[in-house]
Amino acid sequence: MIKKEMLEALNAQVNEELYSAYLYAAMRAYFEAQNLKGFSNWMRIQTEEELFHARKIVEFIFERGGHAAFKAIKGPDADWASPLDAFKASYKHECHISECINKLATLALKHDDHAARVFLEWFVTEQVEEESNADQMVQNLTRMQDAPGGLFLLDREAGARTLSPMVVASVSGAPAA
């Protein structure tokens, strides 16, 4: 049976993940409004990734006999000064999520909850990729923003991003990896 403090912290992380999905949905809307369909696609995929993260934690709570509790999700920003500004905000947010995951992993150790510790290892690894993906977009936009056609090319590249097989399986109802 999962301990109360661990359960509450996991439920708080579900809220963080749902907020992440909300934030990226808002960023998608921002890019749609500017007719930047590639960046919009990137954010659509990111939103699905975040919903997958939330689902993965909820399933773990269920497996441990815990009660998943859903609190209100705060409203994200709706506007950014530029595509670069939006991706910088995304990178900053991912660094925040990494801190949350690290704290959860520390809490699992404190409670000798090795099931949670092993479960959270997936998220520790995932956050390396999450930070790197957002940072790569920041780097590319910084480098290309003044180049002729730079934004067009990056938008086209972002349009090629696809859902990871794990997320596809989760959305289709297959057990999460």
Ligand code: OFO
């Ligand atoms: Fe973007 O990793 Fe979850 O929140």
